[in-house]
Amino acid sequence: MKxxxxxxxxxxxxxxxxxxxxxxxxxxxxxxxxxxxxxxARSLFVERDYAQVSTRELAKKAGTDPAxxxxxxxxxxxxxxxxxxxxxxxVKQQLWQLNxxxxxxxxxxxxxxxxxxxxxxxxxxxxxxxxxSLDQSQAKNQELAQAFNEIINLExxxxxxxxxxxxxxxxxxxxxxxQLSFFAMMVFxxxxxxxxxxxxxxxxxxxxxxxxxxxxxxxxxHGLFKPEVTSHExx
Amino acid sequence: MKxxxxxxxxxxxxxxxxxxxxxxxxxxxxxxxxxxxxxxARSLFVERDYAQVSTRELAKKAGTDPAxxxxxxxxxxxxxxxxxxxxxxxVKQQLWQLNxxxxxxxxxxxxxxxxxxxxxxxxxxxxxxxxxSLDQSQAKNQELAQAFNEIINLExxxxxxxxxxxxxxxxxxxxxxxQLSFFAMMVFxxxxxxxxxxxxxxxxxxxxxxxxxxxxxxxxxHGLFKPEVTSHExx
Numbered sequence: 001m002k003x004x005x006x007x008x009x010x011x012x013x014x015x016x017x018x019x020x021x022x023x024x025x026x027x028x029x030x031x032x033x034x035x036x037x038x039x040x041a042r043s044l045f046v047e048r049d050y051a052q053v054s055t056r057e058l059a060k061k062a063g064t065d066p067a068x069x070x071x072x073x074x075x076x077x078x079x080x081x082x083x084x085x086x087x088x089x090x091v092k093q094q095l096w097q098l099n100x101x102x103x104x105x106x107x108x109x110x111x112x113x114x115x116x117x118x119x120x121x122x123x124x125x126x127x128x129x130x131x132x133s134l135d136q137s138q139a140k141n142q143e144l145a146q147a148f149n150e151i152i153n154l155e156x157x158x159x160x161x162x163x164x165x166x167x168x169x170x171x172x173x174x175x176x177x178x179q180l181s182f183f184a185m186m187v188f189x190x191x192x193x194x195x196x197x198x199x200x201x202x203x204x205x206x207x208x209x210x211x212x213x214x215x216x217x218x219x220x221x222h223g224l225f226k227p228e229v230t231s232h233e234x235x
Numbered sequence: 236m237k238x239x240x241x242x243x244x245x246x247x248x249x250x251x252x253x254x255x256x257x258x259x260x261x262x263x264x265x266x267x268x269x270x271x272x273x274x275x276a277r278s279l280f281v282e283r284d285y286a287q288v289s290t291r292e293l294a295k296k297a298g299t300d301p302a303x304x305x306x307x308x309x310x311x312x313x314x315x316x317x318x319x320x321x322x323x324x325x326v327k328q329q330l331w332q333l334n335x336x337x338x339x340x341x342x343x344x345x346x347x348x349x350x351x352x353x354x355x356x357x358x359x360x361x362x363x364x365x366x367x368s369l370d371q372s373q374a375k376n377q378e379l380a381q382a383f384n385e386i387i388n389l390e391x392x393x394x395x396x397x398x399x400x401x402x403x404x405x406x407x408x409x410x411x412x413x414q415l416s417f418f419a420m421m422v423f424x425x426x427x428x429x430x431x432x433x434x435x436x437x438x439x440x441x442x443x444x445x446x447x448x449x450x451x452x453x454x455x456x457h458g459l460f461k462p463e464v465t466s467h468e469x470x
Contacts, residue, residue, distance in 0.1 A: 049284045132428035154434040170457075176437050177450040181420050183431060188419030191426070193367035196418060199389040202411050215412040222405075223458030 034072050036062035041083040046123040050080065050134060077140065081147035084127055088151045091121045110159070111220065114186060115213035119206035125190035128152060157183075163225075170226055178224050185216045269307050271297035276318040281358040285315065285369060312375065316382035319362055323386045326356045343452035345394070349421060350448035354441035360425040363387060392418075398460075405461055413459050420451045 040061035044053045055076050059066040073079040098113045118125055128151070136145035160175035160182070169178065189204055189212060202208060275296035279288045290311050294301040308314040333348040353360055363386070371380035395410035395417070404413065424439055424447060437443060 049287070052284065052286050129428070132430050136430060148430070154431065158434070170453075172450070172453065174446060174450060176435050177447045178454075179435055180424060180427065180437065180447065181451055181454060183427065184419040184423030185416055188423050189415060192415070192418065193364070195367050195371060195383070196389065199393070200411050200414055202415065211409060212412045212415065215407070215409060216416055218405075218407065219413075219416060219454070219458035221458075223454035223456075 033062065033064040033068050036064055037069060037072065037079060038083050038086060041079050042087060042123065042127075045080060045083070045130065046126055050130060055079075075143075077143045080131075081143050084131060085147055085151065087121075087124060087127065091117060091124050092151070094120070109217065111182075111186065111217045112213045115209045115216075118190065119209040122190055122204060125187050129187055129191060160224075168226060169224055173224050182220065185219075268297065268299040268303050271299060272304060272307065272314060273318050273321060276314050277322060277358065277362075280315060280318070280365065281361055285365060290314075310378075312378045315366075316378050319366060319382055320386065322356075322359060322362065326352060326359050327386070329355070343456050346417075346421065346452045346455065347448045350444045350451075353425065354444040357425055357439060360422055364422055364426060395459075403461060404459055408459050417455065420454075 037058060040058050041053075044058060044061060053076075055066050055069050058076070058079065059069060069076065069079055073082050094117045095113060098117060099110070128148075131144060131148050132152075134141050134144055136142070136148070158179060160169070160178040163169050164173070164175040169175070189209070192204075197203065272293060275293050276288075279293060279296060288311075290301050290304050293311070293314065294304060304311065304314055308317050329352045330348060333352060334345070363383075366379060366383050367387075369376050369379055371377070371383070393414060395404070395408075395413040398404050399408070399410040404410065424444070427439075432438065
């Protein structure tokens, strides 16, 4: 809970078999500890809320000493933001590749590729939502705010202003309302409480997500775009 | 954290100026304390997560003794479930009256009345979402699970199976997917992190909610219903 987060670990004398030096060959016990801490953080921060998870619990779940959190990541904030950055790398890469291979553009197609990738990483939208929900105006959360801004470029997701100005949307559609409902459909399936899912008889499986993606992209196409635009979209 | 929640307060001898007796005339200091605890609970549980709020904080915010939580509500669970039940009464009443006065039926119209009522109670969907997100299989949360089931009858909200069987939905629409996206649009605007809202330039004001309601009901009508059904809906 430091007012100014330290991006670098504590200066431990490097002669002392520093884990940062152990890059070649097999993973040392120490780099395994770092990896275990990342895995423990992913598991605990997906399940519970940020403030509820203590460094002691994180270390216990990872089977390491709590001091290693400070050594590798500076603080709990540092561990959380490193974990979420490392989690984001393959997700963003897959999303980018899939978008490119499908020549996907527009929110309906983006939603298809997004759900397809998130089916393999269902914890990711939940983590991003939690990260975004922290009070980023607080000094202690600045490191987390920075991680959020590095991972998510919200500008890239603001499709609807562009579509509005291109005259593709129905006359009555407000682009901000459209954007908000688009975010709702993207994020909510990964946040929805089990009690709702059980009542609906739904499991957030890859198969269900694929079906939901197809239907939601149709919902957007019919519900927000002019009929003559929709009829040109791939079915 | 009792395995079996007690619905009644501890048996304090009634001769001793019990607050339960002070029903007539001005509110006594004690009934004011009960009210202050309800208000403190609403404020703290809206802002923060259930596990993060302690009875000590609740009492401090209410300006009362923590022992009164046990006296009036049995436990933190009891205070939370009582607060949410009492919060729900006017919300559900307004929703029912508005639905009746507008002769509203169907999800598009329901969404209009729902947003109109929630504009005056923006904390309510958030509290319900938090209540629904608690692990209700845990014994300590049973009292909360019971409150949830009393307040929300999910069956009443499962419109889309009925519409599907009445042949009103587009052929390709799956009623479970439709239902999930309907819930997403209903709940997400009250959960969305400020960082998204700021980027969108949106404030969740009554005016914005009215606009969103109108647009989302159109989105559902055009996106899920057969065109011949939609054309009969009020514009």
